[in-house]
Amino acid sequence: MxxxxxxxxxxxxxxxxxxxxxxxxxxxxxxxxxxxxxxxxxxxxxxxxxxxxxxxxxxxxxxxxxxxxxxxxxxxxxxxxxxxxLHGDEAWLTEARTTAQVIANRLARPERARFDRVSKLAVGYDVHEVDAFADKLTRYFRDGWPIAIEDVRSVVFSAQRGGYREAQVDLVLDAVVDVMLAVR
Incomplete structure (x- = not known):
């Protein structure tokens, strides 16, 4: 077989x-x-x-x-x-734009404060690595800089005590993928 x-x-x-x-x-x-x-x-x-x-x-x-x-x-x-x-292209794109704006607002927060942090005893995503990737995503949304959907899907962050809450970062990355798929 x-x-x-x-x-x-x-x-x-x-x-x-x-x-x-x-x-x-x-x-x-x-x-x-x-x-x-x-x-x-x-x-x-x-x-x-x-x-x-x-x-x-x-x-x-x-x-x-x-x-x-x-x-x-x-x-x-x-x-x-x-x-x-069912709803026309404009409705679909309006929803994608709204989601993109929510993401852009999140990414516009100050470095080291873009996402919730876990306690100092718990492990989360490395803050510096997530912020660096968030800067790339900001350039994508704000300036149209190219970034491949595969880069978003496959990004991996190191672990850090007191780092960013993983679930929150992952939800934003999922939303980025949704927007990228919507505007393809």
Whole structure:
């Protein structure tokens, strides 16, 4: 039987193959407009938030992640087409502009205070690294400087005691991806 994706080596962790295959079947049914009665609703945001368990010799994480990004793009494109038909392009773009403004306001906060901080005993994202990336995003929104959606999806920050609250930073990054997909 051919595998959908290359596998990690037998002694290395990869995504649990059964979970990936099940998700791909649900995604195919959702995209085709034929979900099963027990299927959870699926959209671009849900795809972005999808996570799989790990297993030795599972599917290559890099290959599955790349496929999920393409799947997210396809769902976002279709969602935009549907919204455009229902409400017009201007309504879709107005929503994207509103979200972009909320993001820009967050990123305009002073350095070292753009996001909530965790306690000095807890670990969060490195403040300096997040602020540096936030500056790149500010230039993207304010000046139109190029930044690839893949750069936003794949950014990784070091850990720091007393750093920025991870969940808050991740939500803003997800919103940036939403805006970038909306204006493609």
């Amino acid at each position: 051919d595998a959908t994706f290359p596998r990690a080596r037998k002694n290395q962790l990869g995504y649990k193959t059964a979970e990936v295959e099940d998700f791909l079947q649900r995604a195919r049914r959702a995209y085709d407009g034929r979900p099963s009665s027990g299927d959870e609703a699926l959209d671009a945001e849900r795809i972005r938030l999808t996570a799989f368990s790990m297993q030795k010799g599972g599917y290559s994480t890099a290959h599955v992640d790349a496929a999920l990004e393409r799947l997210e793009d396809a769902f976002a494109f279709r969602e935009r087409q549907i919204a455009s038909r």
